[in-house]
Amino acid sequence: MRNSQRPKLRFSSLQLLLLLWAARRPCAAGDEEEEEEKEKEDAGHPGHKDHHWSYKDMPEWGSMFPHCEGHMQSPININTTAVSFSAKLGPLLLSGYNVPPEVKLPLKNNGHTVLLGLPKKMTLGGGGFPQPYQAAQLHLHWGSGLTRPGSEHTVDGHRYAGEIHVVHYSSHFESIQEAASEPGGLAVLAAFLQVGMETNEPYQHILKHLSEIKEEGEETVVAGFDVAKLLPDDFGRYFRYNGSLTTPPCYQTVNWTVFNQTVRLSQEQISMLEDTLRGDEDEPIQNNFRHLQDLYGRSIFSSFHSLEKVQPTDGGLSSPLPDGPPSDRLDPLDSGKDGAPRDGLDPPDSGKDGTPRDGLDPPDSGKDGAPRDGLDPPDSGKDAEKQVNTSLHTGDILAILFGSLFVATALAFLVYIHKHRRLASRHRGQATKPAALYVPASTDEQAL
Numbered sequence: 001m002r003n004s005q006r007p008k009l010r011f012s013s014l015q016l017l018l019l020l021w022a023a024r025r026p027c028a029a030g031d032e033e034e035e036e037e038k039e040k041e042d043a044g045h046p047g048h049k050d051h052h053w054s055y056k057d058m059p060e061w062g063s064m065f066p067h068c069e070g071h072m073q074s075p076i077n078i079n080t081t082a083v084s085f086s087a088k089l090g091p092l093l094l095s096g097y098n099v100p101p102e103v104k105l106p107l108k109n110n111g112h113t114v115l116l117g118l119p120k121k122m123t124l125g126g127g128g129f130p131q132p133y134q135a136a137q138l139h140l141h142w143g144s145g146l147t148r149p150g151s152e153h154t155v156d157g158h159r160y161a162g163e164i165h166v167v168h169y170s171s172h173f174e175s176i177q178e179a180a181s182e183p184g185g186l187a188v189l190a191a192f193l194q195v196g197m198e199t200n201e202p203y204q205h206i207l208k209h210l211s212e213i214k215e216e217g218e219e220t221v222v223a224g225f226d227v228a229k230l231l232p233d234d235f236g237r238y239f240r241y242n243g244s245l246t247t248p249p250c251y252q253t254v255n256w257t258v259f260n261q262t263v264r265l266s267q268e269q270i271s272m273l274e275d276t277l278r279g280d281e282d283e284p285i286q287n288n289f290r291h292l293q294d295l296y297g298r299s300i301f302s303s304f305h306s307l308e309k310v311q312p313t314d315g316g317l318s319s320p321l322p323d324g325p326p327s328d329r330l331d332p333l334d335s336g337k338d339g340a341p342r343d344g345l346d347p348p349d350s351g352k353d354g355t356p357r358d359g360l361d362p363p364d365s366g367k368d369g370a371p372r373d374g375l376d377p378p379d380s381g382k383d384a385e386k387q388v389n390t391s392l393h394t395g396d397i398l399a400i401l402f403g404s405l406f407v408a409t410a411l412a413f414l415v416y417i418h419k420h421r422r423l424a425s426r427h428r429g430q431a432t433k434p435a436a437l438y439v440p441a442s443t444d445e446q447a448l
Contacts, residue, residue: 053248054280055112055288061248068250073293074243075152078258078300083239086128089303092189092235092257093126096135099224107209111216111279112247113139113288116206122227124168124187127257127303128240133168133187136176138227140164141246142193142273144286150274151192152246152289153258160262161270162193163289164230180251187255191231196264202229203265210276232259241300246290260304 052064062069099105099119106117115137122135142162143150151160166189169179179185205225212220237260244252277285 065248071296072252086301096121097228098226103224104221108219109213160192192262194262
């Protein structure tokens, strides 16, 4: 009996081992797919939670994420004297940005920033883009008090209190995860945050929920609202350049549109950003901005004429002169009366062979590099000085010429009067007594 039962026991043990082995493989495969999906999700969402990086270890980003050492990295400093106008960069067209209140938008503290999820129905077009881009999310960057502002981009070396990024992906792709690593796959609208006197109500709609997501990983919902009010009223004035994600993995696939004007938030609102959220090791989320990156020969374009040049404003800053009455202007960049910035833009960049990498064609140029769109790039400081000196010389010459003509005319007039009086005097002498020593002037002479 014992011998007859042994084969059955062995068979049962073998079956059990096979079942355990078969059960483990799908589980392992599922874990691998889940991890891969998580990596794609992290890549497609700038600032998304990733335990492998932090702002404290920025110098090591390149060793962990090779793209971070590329030559098309962001953010950059926008030198307004080196910006070129492009007629191809028309006004931006935003569609579906007014989200109904019944639509609930997810708001999350991901450990690096506050991130608001956006519906795909929000689309970005115009602005020289060859196809529309669908919205994915928006997030903010800030510093740590008045002594350390936290915008990522700078203008003529000036850093602002903060910066908003509205992230879109090309409609050629099914998801932002697919588009994130593809050339021209992403388009980001960026606007600077600046301290103002009044509360910015559109931003308050988001900021009032920060207390609900203080800890890393916490999430709440925000009722739909007009997201366009976080951006400028005038979508026709902006800078454009080719760059990258400003967080790992730093994919160089972003068409950057940086508005020429700022958004004003009250000091209390800026402080809410700097002091409310917590990240790794329960530390405050502050200074969540990347250091400036080199241009490496990239071009920066503008949607407005380069002759609308710079003038000093608050703190000696410089920026393109805005349109509209002075009462609507913000220093150093301009915004609407509601404190929302009014423009955005970023031109396509090209590779070493001159081929655009983001699906946008930069302005054509000749062999000498001169633009062919009929507009000259901004004059340099030396050229401007030459123009001023030339204008002064021309004015001096004209003043001398007009002065000489005036003197000659005055002399001729005086000679004419003197001659006319002499002739009249002789005529009167012949008609009166020769002994007359004085003859009263006639009516005609009095008129002279």
